[in-house]
Amino acid sequence: MTRVLQVSAELFPLLKTGGLADVAGALPAALAAAGAEPRLLVPGFPAIRDALSQECAVAPVALPWSEGRAALLRGRLPGFDMPVYVLDAPGLFDRPGNPYADAAGIAYADNHRRFALLGLAAARLAEGVDGAWRPQVVHAHDWHAGLACAHIAAxxxxxxxxxxxxxxxxxxxxxxxxxxxxxxxxxxxxPHYAVEGVEFYGQLSFMKAGLHFADAITTVSPSYAKEIQTPEQGCGLDGLLRHRADVLHGILNGVDYGVWSPAQDDAIAARYGAGDVSGKAACKAALQRECGLAVTPDAPLFGIVSRLTEQKGLPLVLEALDDLIDAGGQLVILGAGDARLEAEFAAAATRHPTQVARRTGMDEGLAHRIYAGSDVVLVPSRFEPCGLTQLYGLSYGALPLVHRVGGLADTVVDCSLEDLAAGTATGFVFNAFTADAYRRALRRAFALWSRQDYWAAVRATAMRQCFGWDAAAKRYVDIYEALSQR
Structure with missing residues (x-):
């Protein structure tokens, strides 16, 4: 049984800004079920410290700079059946805002220190500062934990x-x-500041540190693993990724169906499932009322739960919004981000108050209600490593409309004639990242909506899809075991 330390900056349900938290929250239990012995290391943000119980001090962590203090604590967090390590450094983590920026959205100037120390703490655990448990493998998630790989290599x-x-x-x-x-x-x-290290075009790159020093690299879908080895999506690191292709694995993220299932969701107006979807109509009407939309069951309701960024393809939605409105559709948007996109969606909601609703921020309960009440979930991303939104949409019978890229390509089957005939269609997929291609997918959604017998069949197929964590966890455990035997 391989001892594995999972290192992440976020952890659902305690601290979340995006899908990273969902993965970090669900993966440990799946790994334990697959035969690993996982533990967690997270920064001591206020939400984490407030929830920690049975805590005990493990060891101080020496800071590479002069001022401040830091220590590793071990304890328990609600919802996790394994010990959790918390990097307690109040001067670095006890702050308002989200994990990376202040309340005004401005990145903290010392983020390099904050997340370098997280990597250093992971290395100390790998060195055995907790005499009761020592990881054989350290699994670092995203750039915030990238320096763990560099510190452990050192x-x-x-x-x-x-x-x-x-x-x-x-x-x-x-x-x-x-x-x-x-x-x-x-x-x-x-010597770590070098091209064969953390240097990246005259800067420091925590992401590159992870890619260069890790013994194995994974990413969150098979398609994305291929895409990031190209100049178009490699973000300047495609050469390094091609060089390390023999240790790069694309493993599709999973869904925690204990959290994301309409059959057992307490946040929605009525529970339902693939075998009996009658409750979905009640969820739709409740969402329409909550958001001030016309309570019209015949109007297809489109939902967006997303950071409002250009990467998410939202300019395409705005460009074709009149098409959606003129065809009789409704739109609910939940998210925050780019000021221009926020303003344009707010203006659209003002112009069409019974057809467009906008809500800001991250409201977990409302996100569940949007998936439950929507007929279509829009995920037209320019690029998408995996995407969990479309997986949640499938579970709740909100058919995903997606750009064929990354994990979206791996998980959604277009409503083509042949896939409709075969009973495999689960959504609407467009190939080229253009407004015209998006519009054609939108028209396909309205065309299917006009044939409710076909719609019901596709929705049933979508809701029967299973993207749980079992298969992904087994692949991770295989990688851990291979590395620990080296």
């Missing part, structure tokens, strides 16, 4: 540990880039 060179590392890319576009003159704060040996 520890191995000093013969302080023989732990191996796995690094998972959740989104290559967010790389953790910092000025080179911050290198002395990272606690790494000077």
């Amino acid at each position: 520890s191995r060179s000093r013969r302080r540990t023989d732990a191996r590392t796995v690094f998972t890319i959740h989104n290559l576009a967010y790389q953790g880039l910092f000025p080179a003159d911050h290198f002395s704060d990272l606690g790494l040996p000077p």
Whole structure:
């Protein structure tokens, strides 16, 4: 049974800004069921510290700079059946805002210190500072944990540990880039600042640290694993990824159906399932009332739950919004982000108050109600490493309308004639990232809606899809075991 330390900056349900938290929250239990012995390491953000119980001090963590203090604590968090390590550093983590930025959305100037220390703490655990448990594999998630791989490589060179590392890319576009003159704060040996290290075009890259130093690399869908090896989606790191292709694995994220199932969801107006979808109509009417839309069962309701960024393809939605409105559709948007996109969706809601509703921020309960009440979930992303939104849509019978890219391509089957005939269609897929291609997919959605017998059949197929964590966890455990035997 391989001892594995999962390192992440977020953890659902305690701290979430996006899909990383959902993965970090669901994967440990799946790994345990697949035969690993996982534990977690997370920063001591206020929500984490407030929830920690049975805590005990493990060891201090020496800071690479002069001021401040930090220590590793071990304890329990609600919902997790294994011990959790918390990096307690109040001067770094006890702040308002989200994990990365202040309440105004401005990134903290010392983020390089905050997440370098997270990597350093992972290395200390790999070196055995907790005499009761020592990981054989450290699994670092996204750029925030990328320096764990670099620090453990340095520890191995000093013969302080023989732990191996796995690094998972959740989104290559967010790389953790910092000025080179911050290198002395990272606690790494000077030779690590090199092209064969953390240097990236004259800057520091935490993402590159993970990619270069990890013993195995994973990303969150098979298609994305191929796409990031191309100049178009490699974000300047495609050469390194092609060089390391022999240790790069595309493993599709899963869904925690204990959280994301309409058959057992307490946040929605009525429960329902693939065998009896009658409750979905009640959920739709309740969502329409909650959002101030016309309570019209015959109007197809489109939902968006997303960060409002260009990457998510939302300019396509705005460009074709009149098409959706003129065809009799309704739209609910939940999210925040780019000020221009926020303003344009707000203006659309003002112009069409009975057909367009906009809600800001991250409201977990409303997100569930949008999936339950929507007929279609829009995920027209320019690129999408995996995407969980479309998987939640499938579970709740909100047919995904997606761009054929990354995990969206791996999980949604278009309503083509042959797939309708075969009973495999689950949504609407467009190939080219253009407004015209998106419009054609939108028209296919309205055409299917006009044939409710076909719609019901596709919805039933969608809801029968299963993207649980079992298969992914088994693949991770196979990687851990192979590394721990080296």
